[in-house]
Every structure is written in C-alpha cells, then in structure tokens.
Amino acid sequence: MLQRPKQNEYDPYFLTYIDIVPDGDILHFLQLQQNQVNALFGKLSQEQGELRYKPGKWRLKEVLGHISDSERVMSYWMISIARGDKTxxxxxxxxxxINxxxxxxxxxxxLLADFQAVRQATFSLLTTIAETAWLRAGNVVNKDVTARALLYIIAGHTEHHLNVIKIRSSIYYK
Incomplete structure (x- = not known):
C-alpha cells in the first residue's frame, strides 16, 4: 500500500490537496471517490449541469470537465517523474x-463517461509504476514533488471540487 507522502516530498503549495486525502489505502479512496463522482453527477439534470453557484464561476459541467482535465495533466506529471524524466x-x-x-x-x-475513462487510465497507470519509482522527485511548475505526492494531489484536487459542490449544494439541488 502506498503511504501518505512526507512533507519533504512536495512544496507547501500542494498541501491544500494532500491534507484533505484521508489516511488509509489511497487506491481504495480513489475508487470510493470515483463512485462518489458517479453518484453526484449522475443524478443531475442537464439544466442543473448548466448552473453556476455564482456569476463568473464555472458551471457544474465545467467543474467535471476540469476535474478530468486536471487528472490527465497530473497523471502526465506523475508518469514523467516516476519514469525518471528530469524535464x-x-x-x-x-x-x-475551460474556455x-x-x-x-x-x-x-x-462528461461523466470521460471522467470514468480518465480515472480508469489513472488506475491502469498505477500498475506500471515500480515501487521504488514512487519516491522519485521531479519538478512541476518550479516546485519539487515526488510521484507519490502527485497521486495524493490528484485525489485531493478531485476531493476539493467535490467539497465545494457539497457546500454549494443548495444552489444545485433545488
């Protein structure tokens, strides 16, 4: 089982995401999170998907697209670092x-099917990362980070957006 990254494995910039991932089996958490995304977005109407909780904020459909896009990008960062690319x-x-x-x-x-495909691709990628590669460090946006920390950042980023939706749920579920 992958352990929570230590503070020296990531820049404090990433702490917001890593901190909201619970202790325990990260792979199990990612699966539960996938189920939660299915349940949350699967019950929305098309009209609800177009709602914003405030003018200028993203529509729910855009939030879901953003979650998928971000996981794609972060998975690329993770594989690059895990494979030892020093770029x-x-x-x-x-x-x-978004625009x-x-x-x-x-x-x-x-959009939900796209998220599921992205998450499945992430699960598939995880099977190809050697145990020793999780502690490899690389540089993302001028911040040092390990492959292991990036997996937690992926989970924490999704969790962050799910939490925002829960907080704003009265806007979406009238």
Whole structure:
C-alpha cells in the first residue's frame, strides 16, 4: 500500500490537496471517490449541469470537465517523474482549458463517461509504476514533488471540487 507522502516530498503549495486525502489505502479512496463522482453527477439534470453557484464561476459541467482535465495533466506529471524524466514540467492554464473545452456542448452523461475513462487510465497507470519509482522527485511548475505526492494531489484536487459542490449544494439541488 502506498503511504501518505512526507512533507519533504512536495512544496507547501500542494498541501491544500494532500491534507484533505484521508489516511488509509489511497487506491481504495480513489475508487470510493470515483463512485462518489458517479453518484453526484449522475443524478443531475442537464439544466442543473448548466448552473453556476455564482456569476463568473464555472458551471457544474465545467467543474467535471476540469476535474478530468486536471487528472490527465497530473497523471502526465506523475508518469514523467516516476519514469525518471528530469524535464521541468510546466503547469497549465485551467481557465484556457475551460474556455477552449467544449464542456457546454457535452451532456453530463458524456462528461461523466470521460471522467470514468480518465480515472480508469489513472488506475491502469498505477500498475506500471515500480515501487521504488514512487519516491522519485521531479519538478512541476518550479516546485519539487515526488510521484507519490502527485497521486495524493490528484485525489485531493478531485476531493476539493467535490467539497465545494457539497457546500454549494443548495444552489444545485433545488
């Protein structure tokens, strides 16, 4: 079982995400989280998917698209570091991804299927990472981080957005 990353494995910038991942089996947590995303977004109507909790904030469909896009990007960072690539990895502009993505044209069912495919790809990737590779460090957006920490960041990023939706749930579930 993968252990929680130590503080020297990531920059404090990433602490927000790592801190909200519970102790225990990270793979089990990722599976439970996948089920939670299914349950949450699977019961929304198309109309609810278009809602924003506040003007200028992302629609629920865009949040789901963002979660998938971010997991794709972070999985690339994770494989690069785990495989020993020393390239300094660049970040991405989440707002450009939202604005240039076609999430508004997709149905919630399509966006949910996309998330499931991304999460399954992440699970598949995990089987190809050697145990010793989890502690390899690399550089992401000028911040040192291990492959193991990135897995926790992926889980924490998704959890962060699920928590925001739960807090704002009265907006979406009228």
């Amino acid at each position: 300094k990895l660049l970040g991405y502009d989440q707002d450009v991804f 240039k993505g076609s999430f508004g044209k997709c149905s919630l069912k399509e």
